[in-house]
Structures are given as C-alpha cells and as structure tokens.
Amino acid sequence: MDAVSEDLVLLPATRRALTHRIAVAQSEGRAPSVVAAVARGGEVRWEGTRTSVEGHGPDGNVQYRIGSISKTFTAVLVMRLRDEGLLQLDDPLEKHLPGTGVGEVTIAQLLSHTGGLAAETPGEWWERTPAAMRPELADVLGEDPFRWEPGRRHHYSNPGYTLLGSLVEEVRGRPWAEVLRAEVLEPLGLDRTTARPQAPHAGGWAVHPWADVMMPEPLEDLGLMAAAGQLWSTTRDLARFAMFLARGEERVLSAETVREMRTPAAPPDPASAELGYGLGVQLMDSSGRKLAGHTGSLPGFVAGLWVSEADDIAAVVLANCTSGLPAASVAADLLAIVADAEPRLPEPWKPFREADPVALELCGPWYWGTSAQVLRLMSDGLLELAPMGATGRAARFRAEPDGTWTGLTGYYAGETLRAVRRVDGSVSHLDLGSFVFTREPYDAQAPVPGGVDPQGWRGIG
Structure with missing residues (x-):
C-alpha cells in the first residue's frame, strides 16, 4: 500500500466513533436496521451496520428504498439534456412537454422547486396508494396545481419532479428508468441501483x-411519480454517486456542471439550517461545513446522503423505518x-512548469479606489483576486482565448477582467466590469472614473 492510500485508511478511533454514532442512532431511532458508509478520496473507507436481528446485519450491498434522493438522479438526466443542447434551463416546460397546463414554469424552476407547484398530488397519499390512481399527468397535478406564483419562492414539489421525469421521456423517447440506467447508472458503475427492488433488499417497516x-x-x-422517489440503492452505490x-465524471456530467448543480438556485428557509436548494441538490450548513446532497423517505424507509467537497468526504445512511431515525x-x-x-491533507505545493507570462505580469497589488487588493496566479492557471484586508470582494478568474479573464466565483462571477495597455504596451490598469484597478491608489496616470484631483494626496491644513 502506498503512502497516499495509507493516509486514506481511517484510524481505529475514527472507525469506533463512526460505529458508535450509528449504534446510538439505531437504538434511539428504534430502527429495525441501519446501514452506513463513508467515502473519501473517491473510495468507500468505512461501512457500518446495526440491526435488531441478532447475528445478522445488512451490508453495503443490500438495497433500501431511497425516496427523494431519486430526484437528484432525475436532475442529472435533465442537466445532461442541457449540456447536449437539447434544452435550456430557462426554457418554459411547454416548449418541450406541451399540454400540461403548467407550461409557463421553467425547467430551472422545476429543478430548484421554485415553480410554485403544490408539494403533493391531489387525492389520497400517493406514496401508499397504487400508481393506477394517477395514470396521467393531469391526475398528478390536479385542477389547481399552483400554490405560489412561479419564481417567487422555494416550495418543495413532488409533482414538479414528475414533470421532469416526463420531460426526460419526451426528449429521449424512452422510459425514465431506461434512460437513467443507460446514461447514469451504468457509466458510474451503480449496478445495485434499480427502479424495482432486487435481492438482497430490506423490507420497509412502521415502528409503533x-x-x-x-x-x-x-x-x-x-x-x-417514479422520478420523484422510486429508486432502490445501497450505501456503496450511493457513496460512489x-x-x-463532488467531482463529476465526463461520461455523465462534467465537474463544472455538477458544481452548477451544487450552486444555490433557491433561497434558504430562514427557519432551517439549509443554505438553499441547487438544481436537484439540497444544500446545508452543518457546524460551518457546507454540505450538498439529498434526503429521502418513503413509507418504511429513510435515507440521507451528504458530501463535503472541501473535505473530500461523503456519507450515506439508510434505514428501514418510516420515521424515528x-x-x-x-x-x-x-x-x-x-x-x-x-x-x-492539503495537496503538496508545486510550482508552475511554465507560467503564463501575461498573467504573471498582472500579479501583485492593485487598488480599487483606496481598497487594496492582490492578484495571484494559482497553480491551476486561475487568477485569484482577494482583498488585502479583512473585508472585500474575492473572486477567481479563468483565462479566455481573447486574452481576457472571466469571473467564476463571488461578486464578479460572469464578469470580464481585462488588462488595458498604454501605447508602449505596458499595463495602464485593469478593467473589471467597469471598475478600474490601478497600481497606486487613484493613480493619476490611469483613467480613473470621475478623475483625480490635480493637487493629489494632502493632509488637513
């Protein structure tokens, strides 16, 4: 085993703490069984199980129903359609799935639960009644499908994800489950994630x-309603998912697209720890740690999946009880x-093999008015702008073929940074979305908006 692999093997004390946590959860939550996994560095590093059946416990290969974690899988399919150019997120649903009666809602709004649709279907509880009671989308939406004006607020909607599943079927011309298997499950190696249970699988229980x-x-x-909660899976498959x-997989979605999914697209509820909702992804603050993932429940089952990109750790918990755990x-x-x-462990610092000379020329201190900033060239080729003091706007920028840089994060995301040169080729100033950054505070040699007082800097006298 090499040194890197050894660093990824969890210490005995850590493994004991993980086992203790699920033991307490199973006991206090009164769950027939609970199975959990933790992944790090892209691989499962720990698995644990607790069960009420003496001498027998499920492992990471036993299926449980995962409920609304299915929504994240559906969102991945929709984002694939977007990346292929078959639709845009701001397209109204009607453009691709006509005749629903809610066609003004956009695809992005459905993904982020901001379409204003009802949380549940009309009639009896859909999770405990036959699907034959809802044979058409009209039966899922009902006569009064809206609870809010589209785009006004986050309101979790199961029917909204039914529409997304139907959208996938309409664009692909194949059933949702079939598309999911071919485009996501097989490329990611999730061979124990299925639309219907396959042995070995847990039974679902209600505990009095x-x-x-x-x-x-x-x-x-x-x-x-399958696209909203149908799937069965295992802790090993979900840890991989x-x-x-966190990382993306080019055969399914790029790292850039999954990062977009993890970006807040709906505001958080002030009464919760959630940071908002992305595109098919729940976002949560846990003791200052930013997590992305999803929760799930169906009668007899509860599930939780979180990943911390900063820590490169994912955790999955599945249990076969309706509530309690x-x-x-x-x-x-x-x-x-x-x-x-x-x-x-941080990655070892390594110098550039060959740094971009233009980017290197721009490194160092700059001033936006009197605010001191510093521009650094990072080892990944990005430019990072950060305040020298405790407050200020920070951002990272990606180089473009035309010699400009595009903001990727923070206030300047999507904005253009360009170096403006004098006749002799030297850099006069930086233009960032109309803001002028100069080498000296209010540099009189640069075209500072509003001009610079000809008497320059002075004291009170």
Missing part, C-alpha cells in the same frame, strides 16, 4: 411510536466525525 412492535409498510410502484456529485442528521454527523478527527 409508543410500543416496541412493528408492522410492514405497503410497497407501491410509483408509476408517473455522492463523490460524483434522522438519517440526514446521522449522515452529516458521520461526515463531521471523519473530517474533524482526520483533517484532509
């Missing part, structure tokens, strides 16, 4: 709230245990 007795939950096929959400919180705790006990 006031007595230590159980009752099996009905197992319903969700039909049109979580790392994909907070799978999402436990998954966040598992991730924190590893991140806190065994902090990620």
